[in-house]
Amino acid sequence: MPAFHPNRVHTIVFDLPSFVRDFRKEDWGGFREILTIFEQRGFRLYAVESDVPEGRWSGSPQVAYLSGPPQELIQANPALSNEGVFWVTSHPETQAQLAEQNCWFAGDNSESEVADGLHFQHFADLLEILHPSRASAHDLAHLLVEVKRHSPQLPLTIGVGGPDDCGHAFVIAELMEAFEELGQLVSGLDLTELLGMEFEAQSEARYWKSLQIRSWVLEEVLRPYSTGKQVVIESEPGLLESLEVTIFPFFAPPEGILLAWGGPLFLPDFEQLIDLRVHLDLSPRTATARLFEIDEREEFDQSFIETYQQREGRLYQNYLAEFDVESQLDYRIDFENLNAFRLKP
DSSP states (O other): OOOOOGGGOOEEEEEGGGTOTTOOHHHHHHHHHHHHHHHHTTOEEEEEOSSOOTTTTSSSSOOEEEOSOHHHHHHHOGGGGSTTEEEEOOOHHHHHHHHHTTOEEEESSTHHHHTTOEEOSSTHHHHHHTOHHHHHHHHHHHHHHHHHHHSTTSOEEEEEEOSTTSOHHHHHHHHHHHHHHTTOOEEEEEOTTTBOGGGTTOSSSTTBSOHHHHHIIIIIIIHHHHTTOOEEEOSOOGGGTTOOOOOSSEEEOTTSEEEEEESSOOSGGGTTTOSEEEEEEOOHHHHHHHHTTOOTTSOOOHHHHHHHHHTHHHHHHHHHHHTTHHHHOSEEEEOSSTTSOEEOO
16 A cells, blocks of 8 residues: 555545444534535545435535445446545445555544554544645655754755745744644744835835845844854834734744745845745636635636736746746745645655
8 A cells, every 4th residue: 555645635535324323413513514624625525325315415515425335336436446535434344445455544443553544533633634734844844854954053044935915824834833843943034024026116125115124134134044143133123013024032043943934035135045945836816816815716707817917926927037936946835725735746
């Protein structure tokens, strides 16, 4: 059986008769909530059930219904055991068949681990097992910590860039948690309000909110840190008042990792100050939805996308081309799904 990784799963099949016999009405409500989260994470969902009450799978979440015994369904449709399909079943016989066909599965019975599957106690545990964003953040954090371990005394600054208002905070929150679990000290610097496309026409400090802010970020924080100095700033400077940049007192020791994030983060200003560069990739449609705070899962007027591409999108593409950002990148993240971002190969 190939090594399990949640980011290689695209389809979840729920063998309902194996675990819903004792479900109460409120249990079904909780189960539907879990399915809704899986749907938001981009998984295709199937339910195996012999006798489905009318209306059970109508509306949201979108669940396809399969009728028949699981073992017969697998025999009749080999795609149900392909790589990328994950079964939730507590039938020992079905588990044995899935193991024989090298298909991933999980169950709440003790036999599931014996049969080379995953074991869960509560359905909510599945949300932790199949969490693409968390898995991607852990993968990236492991890679970055390994880099740090090879040069433990040298400062390491990671830059995470992407279109303005694309949702940097979602990635950063998962990364911070992953670093914490690995026991890695990390400091954060949120530059999303300090530089962006709206400041592209600034004559003194292009892309920056002000020349003074540019000077503070580069000369008071990043440059001293890049030379191996410990950076300690006791209180928030007046020029940052009302801007959420970091927690003060700010502390960035060279044995830690400094994580900085923002829009046009890969300018020449940062050339010698950012060691590894991560970019959040998303389509014009998704970038439009994030910018205008539209539910990206719903259809919306094409004119919004056209407006974005004529203004913010055009400016961002110009920035990518002018500074040859593509050639600078060390890692890229597929950020099309806010709830399930994935580290690109």
